[in-house]
Every structure is written in structure tokens, then in C-alpha cells.
Amino acid sequence: MNGFEFDQHIAAPPERVFEVLADPTRASAFLDNITQSTKLTDGPTGVGTVFRETRVVGGKESSADLLVTAYQPSTQLGISTEAEGITVEYHYRLTPDAHGTRLHWACELEAAGLRRMMLPVIAAIMKREDGGHLRKLKAYLESR
Structure with missing residues (x-):
């Protein structure tokens, strides 16, 4: 697999953790490199919902559309x-435990042709850039 995985325990119930994860418009509250996130589709969030996220990467601002591909509350x-x-x-799996939520986060990258050879390098860069994501989410949820 080209990508990475992280696990984090969060002292908050799965419902609360999911509520924040499933709403990318809240990401700028705990992730410094996210400058804006907007929901582009109408209706409640679910499979097929699209968000546009703007972040600073390597000192430059860039935007990307995020598509919700799996949505099972909590x-x-x-x-x-x-x-x-x-x-x-990005795959997030939430499991309740006696003291909150065990959150597993996996990132998988895919490409065709010559771009496929670049995936290990891109995965390493993304892991370095996004590696603190769950730690920051934990701090945000546990401080509220």
C-alpha cells in the first residue's frame, strides 16, 4: 500500500468524534494549515457530499474538492x-472503548502510469504534512 496509517485514542464518545470528522468545515478550528472549507452540495452530509478545502502546503495555498465516499455515523x-x-x-474507523474512542486513520494513494512511481515519495510528504492530524483532533476534542 502506498500511504500511511495512524491510531489515536480520544477521550470523547464516538458520536462527538464523528461529528467533527464528518464536517470538514470545522477543520480550521484545530488544523493550522486549513484556511477554509466550504460545503458545496445541499442537504445533509452523506455519501456523495462534496466540500472544497483550502490549505497551505509548502508555503503555498491550494484548494481541493473532498468527496465523502463512506458515511456510517459514529x-x-x-x-x-x-x-x-x-x-x-482517507479512511477513518471509530471504535468505542471504556474511556472514549479509538480512531484509526488510513491514507491510501493511487495513480496510473508514471505517476505511480512517485507515490512512495508523495506518501512520505503527506505523512510528514498530515501526521499530526489525529493528535490535533484529540487536543481539540478533549479541551472542549
Whole structure:
């Protein structure tokens, strides 16, 4: 697999963790590199919902559309994005435990042709850029 995985325990119930994860418009509250996120589709969030996220990467601002690909309240969320022939799929799995939520986050990258050879390097860059995502989410949820 080209990508990475992280696990984090959060001292909050799965419903609360999912509520924040499933609403990318809240990401700027706990992720410094997210400058804006807007919901582009109408209706309640679910599979097929699209958000546009703007973030600073390497000192430059860029935007990407995020598509909700899996949505099972309090248990599972999938979000994908595509840029320059590379598809990134984020999988979040939430499991309740006695003291809150165990959150597993996997990022998978796919590409065709020559771009496929770049995936290990891109995955390493993304892991470095996004590696603190769950730690920041934990701090945000546990401070409220």
C-alpha cells in the first residue's frame, strides 16, 4: 500500500468524534494549515457530499474538492480527493472503548502510469504534512 496509517485514542464518545470528522468545515478550528472549507452540495452530509478545502502546503495555498465516499455515523468515514492524476482516499474507523474512542486513520494513494512511481515519495510528504492530524483532533476534542 502506498500511504500511511495512524491510531489515536480520544477521550470523547464516538458520536462527538464523528461529528467533527464528518464536517470538514470545522477543520480550521484545530488544523493550522486549513484556511477554509466550504460545503458545496445541499442537504445533509452523506455519501456523495462534496466540500472544497483550502490549505497551505509548502508555503503555498491550494484548494481541493473532498468527496465523502463512506458515511456510517459514529463508526466509519471515507473521504477522497484527486489532483494531477493522483487519488487520495482517507479512511477513518471509530471504535468505542471504556474511556472514549479509538480512531484509526488510513491514507491510501493511487495513480496510473508514471505517476505511480512517485507515490512512495508523495506518501512520505503527506505523512510528514498530515501526521499530526489525529493528535490535533484529540487536543481539540478533549479541551472542549
